[in-house]
Amino acid sequence: MSFLIVACGRCGGFLLAKDEQKTRTCPYCGSKVTLYKAKKLASAKTANEASTILRRLKKDKFLNREAKHQ
Numbered sequence: 001m002s003f004l005i006v007a008c009g010r011c012g013g014f015l016l017a018k019d020e021q022k023t024r025t026c027p028y029c030g031s032k033v034t035l036y037k038a039k040k041l042a043s044a045k046t047a048n049e050a051s052t053i054l055r056r057l058k059k060d061k062f063l064n065r066e067a068k069h070q
């Protein structure tokens, strides 16, 4: 099993899903997101890794004017 981070097609919010799931309800706008149609941003092997990636993506989204430290 792996985890996916996908973007909601309606509001662009990031959400976490297991790859075995077919749909997820967006926690931000409440729309139903069909996973295979959604834009996949990243995948992870563990829930922990997935939430770390998700946090980083959210941070990038909100702080996209800050210098990138990589």
Ligand SMILES: [Zn+2]
Pocket (backbone or CB within 6 Å): 008, 009, 010, 011, 012, 013, 026, 027, 028, 029, 030, 031
């Ligand atoms: Zn949404």
